[in-house]
Amino acid sequence: xxxxxxxxxxxxxxxxxxxxxxxRPDESLVFNEMGDNLQRLEDLGAGRIAAMDxxxxxxxxxxxxxxxxxPLPPEQAVRLSRAANDLAAAAVAGxxxxxxxxxxxxxxxxxxxxxxxxxxxxxxxxxxxxxGRSGDRFLDDPAYEDFFAxxxxxxxxxxxxxxxxxxxxxxxxxxxxxxxxxxxxxTFGWGWHMDAGTAALxxxxxxxxxxxxxxQVVLGHWGEMLLFWLDRANSLSRIAGLQRSVSDYIRxxxxxxxxxxxxxxxxxxxxxxxxxxxxxxxxxxPFQHPTHDEITAFxxxxxxxxxxxxxxxxxxxxxxxIEL
Numbered sequence: 001x002x003x004x005x006x007x008x009x010x011x012x013x014x015x016x017x018x019x020x021x022x023x024r025p026d027e028s029l030v031f032n033e034m035g036d037n038l039q040r041l042e043d044l045g046a047g048r049i050a051a052m053d054x055x056x057x058x059x060x061x062x063x064x065x066x067x068x069x070x071p072l073p074p075e076q077a078v079r080l081s082r083a084a085n086d087l088a089a090a091a092v093a094g095x096x097x098x099x100x101x102x103x104x105x106x107x108x109x110x111x112x113x114x115x116x117x118x119x120x121x122x123x124x125x126x127x128x129x130x131x132g133r134s135g136d137r138f139l140d141d142p143a144y145e146d147f148f149a150x151x152x153x154x155x156x157x158x159x160x161x162x163x164x165x166x167x168x169x170x171x172x173x174x175x176x177x178x179x180x181x182x183x184x185x186x187t188f189g190w191g192w193h194m195d196a197g198t199a200a201l202x203x204x205x206x207x208x209x210x211x212x213x214x215x216q217v218v219l220g221h222w223g224e225m226l227l228f229w230l231d232r233a234n235s236l237s238r239i240a241g242l243q244r245s246v247s248d249y250i251r252x253x254x255x256x257x258x259x260x261x262x263x264x265x266x267x268x269x270x271x272x273x274x275x276x277x278x279x280x281x282x283x284x285x286p287f288q289h290p291t292h293d294e295i296t297a298f299x300x301x302x303x304x305x306x307x308x309x310x311x312x313x314x315x316x317x318x319x320x321x322i323e324l
Contacts, residue, residue: 001299001308002324003057004316006102007159007220007259007282009065010048011041012087015080018072026067028164028187031287040286041065044091048285049098055283056292058313059322062088063102063129067163070134074109081106081116089123100322102127102159107134110143114150126320127157127218132199133166139199140206152212157255157319159218160199162192197224200254201233205240209253216319220259220282222266227256227273247273255280255319260288262298276307280316 011032019029032038040047044062052060064084069077081104088101103120105113105128117128128151132139139160151158165174165186174186185191200219209215219226226233233246242249256270257280270279281299283290290298302308317324 001056001296002313003055003281003295004059004061004313004320004322004324005052005057005282005285006061006063006218006280006316006320007161007257008060008062008285009041009287010044010062010088011038011065012084013042015064015069015084018069018076018080019067022071022073024167026071026164027183028066028192030183031187032065037286044087044099045094049095051285052098054292055290055295057283058324059098059100060285061100061102061126061316061320061322062091063159063161064104066161067131068104068107068129068161070107070131070163072106072108074106074112077106077108078112078116082119085116085120085123085125089120089125092124100124100126100320102129103156104128105130105147107131107137107139107144110137110141110147113144114146117147117150117156118154121154121156125156126322127159129159129161131161131163132195132202133163136166138202140202140208145211148208148212148215152215155214155321157216157218159220160196160224161220162187162196162224165191165195193221193224196220197226200224200226201236201246204242204246204249205236207240207242209249210243213253215253216255217253218255218257218280218319220257220284221261222258222270223250223254223256226250227270230273250274251278254278255315257282260284260290262290262294264298264301267298267301276302276310277315279311280319281312
């Protein structure tokens, strides 16, 4: 069984140091240092290939781990985004049959985003990964209009990855327990996913896909809650003056990946609101560790060999232009 995994994280020591040096460091960076995560994140060589082999993964699409370069000051974000993209391109060049990469972009410097997307695409990056907010600026801010236009024109899918909610939202909704429970509630337990799903919904409501109908967006974790609330979200379409329902945009402009959550109940629900042509495999390396047997068992829940092929590698290969 061929497997392409599209949400496989990495980081550099320089970026870790820069993220820790900002006045209010992202507390979720602590997850990078749990267990052997940091060693795995920094390894773009033999250790990562060995982990892929153990899981049966043929191609990993590399993407910086949260929060990318987005919390950094503009000049630093530009410099470290370029450096990360160059390093990822070199890793792909060294393992062309095993790696592809998503670019990271200096979203805190909107005027540089489209140019870096184009530069990275020219270096072989097959898409990009961003987050729903940079400082106080939402992803649907008009400052990013050139970015989405460029992504649509270049055929660069945009993966919207979760990030920790703003301090204001954390104060309102995610505090009041011990420090680690507060953090877990604001991140992997709930807040990360609500944040990413809201960012995607805001892009729809902003009319982004009416202006850029070729734009393709990827959501992890089975759609970051959005797939499970479409009956209500659809009611926003008329109010926002959209041309179509929210569900229609989901089916035509969004791909959904599993992020290592190999739960057949989530698969069944996803197939009620979108099609198998929009579903893609990923493990969310190194934070999820599905074994080869667990992956094989999950893929077996698809009802046909053609559907298994689409999920395990066909859809990703088509979306990202990966030749096997």
